[in-house]
Amino acid sequence: MSKGIINRAVLALSLFLFSFVAQAALSHISINSRQFDVGQHPKIKLNIVAGKNDLSRISLHLRQKNGSEEVVEELMVQSISGYMLFAIGVDDVRDPNAKLIVNEYKGNSWRQYAVLSVFDAPFIKVTDKTEVKIDSRHQLKKVAPIPNTGGKAQQTTAVEKTPNSSSVSASSASSTLSTQTLSTPIVNEGCTIERDRSDTLWRIASRYHKQWQTNVYGAMLAIYDANPKAFSKQKIHLIRQDVTLMCPSQSQLNQYVNKIDDKAKFEGLEQQHTGN
Numbered sequence: 001m002s003k004g005i006i007n008r009a010v011l012a013l014s015l016f017l018f019s020f021v022a023q024a025a026l027s028h029i030s031i032n033s034r035q036f037d038v039g040q041h042p043k044i045k046l047n048i049v050a051g052k053n054d055l056s057r058i059s060l061h062l063r064q065k066n067g068s069e070e071v072v073e074e075l076m077v078q079s080i081s082g083y084m085l086f087a088i089g090v091d092d093v094r095d096p097n098a099k100l101i102v103n104e105y106k107g108n109s110w111r112q113y114a115v116l117s118v119f120d121a122p123f124i125k126v127t128d129k130t131e132v133k134i135d136s137r138h139q140l141k142k143v144a145p146i147p148n149t150g151g152k153a154q155q156t157t158a159v160e161k162t163p164n165s166s167s168v169s170a171s172s173a174s175s176t177l178s179t180q181t182l183s184t185p186i187v188n189e190g191c192t193i194e195r196d197r198s199d200t201l202w203r204i205a206s207r208y209h210k211q212w213q214t215n216v217y218g219a220m221l222a223i224y225d226a227n228p229k230a231f232s233k234q235k236i237h238l239i240r241q242d243v244t245l246m247c248p249s250q251s252q253l254n255q256y257v258n259k260i261d262d263k264a265k266f267e268g269l270e271q272q273h274t275g276n
Helices: 002-023 170-176 201-208 216-226 259-275
Strands: 026-034 043-050 058-066 069-074 076-081 084-088 099-106 109-117 154-157
Touching: 026 099, 026 109, 043 058, 058 076, 076 259, 201 216, 216 259
Parallel strands: 069 154
Antiparallel strands: 026 043, 043 084, 058 069, 058 099, 076 084, 099 109
């Protein structure tokens, strides 16, 4: 009897520990670059290494001093790729010592994972190729309420703000927070890709990448995302010749803005598919 009870206790403990480890998905996060300067609202690109890409278990807050008061804003976060995130806020950052607070939901509570100096990260100028737009409709609800990260600090949430907020200029709000005011799409909805039967995926992407304002690797990944049935066994190196290729959507193209990252993702996907 006692042996059976011990075995069940050990099993229960093992299941608990397994669940705990499975939730501890975040193993690295760092600021890749920032697309804003002092006096502008935050736009931050982050590198992430996580066993489980679940944004409902990760929260990002920007903490800054406003005179004698500490202000904390929860940033809106969107995944760019499996190893990169983009975060944006609506409150202008006027504190050159502003910090990014990273929290992770591990076990049964939110825990502070890292505190990163925002302005230590390199500045990248916003262009048509580097700009990332966040679609608030894709935001995940957090697994649990997030505690106030700054004690008595005033706390705001980017998701809750509207373009009419007095703290956001009309131009910045319309360009980043409203999905209805995106710039003119690069591709027309429902368009098809012109191709010859001898065209490889690389050749097609080489022909279209400038028009789509991305790189060759990004164009290949976007074509793959937009045409899952056009690849034999859904393997990226096995493009079919008998299937009409649809142009990738604007949102799909927006995921591929960095040649180095896109090349790494493509090569990783290709290696994975050729190995199976």
